[in-house]
């Protein structure tokens with residue numbers, strides 16, 4: 001089939017129209033390595049124009065606020081407390097629509113995120129790391145203070161705004177449903193024709209909640225929806241799951257919270273279970289996504305996959321893992337752009353031992369440098385950042 005008949009892409013009116021319709025990708029190499037027979041699928045949100053799943057939320061919150069007259073073009077100032085990606089999505093949306101933006105985020109958030117926001121024209125306020133939820137300097141409290149003092153300013157508030165989960169119910173979930181329903185059953189690729197299990201790492205819980213509603217209401221009431229909560233966060237249910245990790249700090253950004261956001265559903269039957277993951281498991285799973293699937297995705301994508309693998313190997317998950325037709329979707333919420341200079345991310349590029357090819361390259365280049373017509377005593381070559 002020629003590529004032109006696979007994709008018919010219309011001309012879009014702005015980058016906002018390129019949000020959504022992200023690919024669902026078979027993670028066959030990870031499944032084979034982990035001994036899984038089910039169809040393991042990754043929903044790749046890093047291809048979104050501003051780089052993450054939160055573009056969907058930013059777009060919907062801005063457009064609905066415009067329809068409701070809450071945002072007035074040429075006048076309103078959008079203020080948002082965020083761990084970063086919603087801020088980047090809002091900075092993009094507001095650049096296109098002509099609103100000023102102030103993003104309030106923790107000093108934990110990467111400098112890459114701040115740079116992305118500022119080049120898009122947003123202002124960035126940083127609050128200290130490790131504050132108690134009662135502090136007057138949390139990102140939400142500082143955002144509220146700014147909103148009370150800056151004329152025509154509005155907080156769209158992803159933590160309570162129903163359009164956060166709604167964009168996932170109507171968009172993210174529906175796209176997954178369409179993809180599995182259209183996927184043809186073949187003898188080598190059996191499929192149940194449904195989304196059977198869904199995993200997402202949680203920050204506001206908007207993705208988890210919205211996708212749970214989208215899958216369970218109209219598509220597959222018996223779909224399992226599993227929340228992945230980072231060790232040190234208090235979102236998992238029952239709360240005893242969180243206790244052993246209280247006060248644990250973690251490097252991964254965008255996930256975890258110490259108060260339950262209003263958008264995260266506690267409705268019975270919506271979220272079937274929770275898995276706790278830490279940095280170490282997330283980094284190991286991220287390495288699988290990078291090295292086996294070639295996916296340049298975020299630490300939180302590693303958390304989601306780590307939790308999925310843990311659940312699929314649990315007593316409850318084993319039956320699904322061993323069933324060839326079951327469709328298991330892991331949401332990969334963001335890309336590596338925001339973390340590319342972080343030490344933990346650079347460490348993923350290091351091997352405990354140099355690979356065979358690295359050794360071959362070093363040997364070959366040492367010999368090359370020893371040739372009399374090549375040698376330049378004050379110049380050297382680097383292989384994997386090491387001088388040779």
Ligand SMILES: Cc1ncc(COP(=O)(O)O)c(C=O)c1O
Pocket residue numbers: 052054083084085086201202203204205206207208253254255298300301333334
């Ligand atoms: C990189 C990343 N992963 C995961 C999440 C969590 O998504 P949600 O807020 O829908 O729970 C976020 C939220 O900001 C994020 O930025």
